[in-house]
Amino acid sequence: MSEAPDDLKYTKSHEWVRLNDDGTVTMGVTDHAQSLLGDLVYVEVPEPGRELEAEEACAVVESVKAASDVYSPLAGTVVEANEELADAPETVNSDAYGAGWLMKLKLADPDSLDDLMDASDYLEYIDSE
């Protein structure tokens, strides 16, 4: 059974988003996504400063099975990317919601966060998929 913490928001393409105290958001891929992908062997994160549209492909996660795009959950600007994943992609598998975060975004529209699913909706969604 996949985990999905209650304090996060989720997308249909299996990204999670956490609202930080400074108004930025942190995002990564969900536990469900990492379990489908299997052990990651490569992660590519976007350059800070890059402007992203919602649902724009912005990162790549690669396992021995497949290379998959990660999509920006919402429109915004990348303020920080998790560079440590380059040397330790397995962190996404072991700690998808913590140290395995991919990037921090400054949202173009802070209210857009409400467009995403909450944990119970997301769990229902992956159950039906």
Add this chain to the structure above:
Amino acid sequence: MLIFEHSRPGRRAWAQAPQQADMDAADDLPQELLRDDLPALPEVSEMQVVRHYTRLSQKNFSIDTQFYPLGSCTMKYNPRACNTLAMLPGFLARHPLAPASAGQGTLTCLFELQEMLKEVTGMQAVSLAPAAGAQGEFAGVAMIRAYHDARGDTERTEILVPDAAHGTNPATATMCGYKVREIPTDEVGDVDFEALRKAVGSHTAGIMLTNPSTLGVFERRIKEIAGIVHDAGGLLYYDGANLNAILGKVRPGDMGFDVIHMNLHKTFSTPHGGGGPGAGPVGVSARLEPFLPIPLVGYDGDEYHWVTERERPQSIGRLSAFMGNAGVLMRAYIYARMLGREGMNRVAEYATLNANYLMKRLENAGFDLAFPTRRATHEFIVTLKRQKQQQNITAMDFAKRLLDFGFHAPTTYFPLLVPECLLIEPTETESREELDGFVEAMIKILEEAEQTPDLLREAPHTQPVRRLDEVRAARELDLRWVAGG
């Protein structure tokens, strides 16, 4: 064990030694370019060399020894005659810089191959220049770009690619400077028509389609799709990956495609996979003909000649020196000539018959099909999602266990849209007995999955190596042998 590990100082094998070993032959080279130490080559006897490489070859799983349900994607059988005839000295020894007048035989073959590929795909013209499928794709999308540019139609920035596409399609579109827009697939395996309709517009440069798609089904609304894209001013690109299913039966040109690349190794008996060398001819509709990569082979009714920049000023240019991989093209030519028109029809008929036979037998044996309402093309997809949920047995476990039964595994985990999938493609050359043997093995493994699942999880048991640690191999690449290391 590597050949280097057999090495003992001073041991020699003379079979490959130069007939006149003049060790001083390099003494006119500048001193600073000469090496001080001898290269670290293995020092082994002739017998050791023979045994080492024979043993390695015996470890191979190969189409010569086993059924390979990866099919035309990777391992369709190449008749021996193609190789033998392409190696005739007259073809083999021709120098690429020799004048056309001294190579009329080779040029005749290449011209006729162009004509045959035109006929079988229904396109207006064909160029054999691309040296591999990837280069063919690149040439195809480059022609789309050149076409729009030549018309001053520069607002077209997007290429549409269904999510079932081969990964090379979005990669090629990106290489050619286009933005990729993904089109979803509906639940029965066709392109989501409404999503397509919404995505098409004045910014659409084209759409890249594989038909039959990677989901092993024929795109039924292809004519309508062509209509929508053409009406918006976009062009249709046909990825020839699955041409084997429709050879001589349906023609991409008749479906409305403007450009096609053909992976000759998949359908026309040329070397496979990373071993190459490759050939990826492109065919085009009339409006793209001026942009074809050069050289082409032309015929003036008397002599064959190279068609170059002079005759094709709008060409996207040359993709390599000379004419692409002539030796590979020769194999495709011989294969096509051996088959003839009727033989090509039979390729498609038997490829699809074999696939549908396997699909029905596996379905009856209790396997879940990804698209149970659809007829298979030359390939079909089994999903082991249920086995994953119930027994925690994966597609990879099944694939590895098949090796123990003497069958190569089918493609696993592709297409990405289908969870825990096996993409099975028998091709036209397998006998019914061979297919039945494969089904028996699959049924046995299905029983094992329920009764002795660890047999699958720990498979393979009979191969030179057991389950490989693919994750570690990817994370800690170790490809180089180091002397004394």
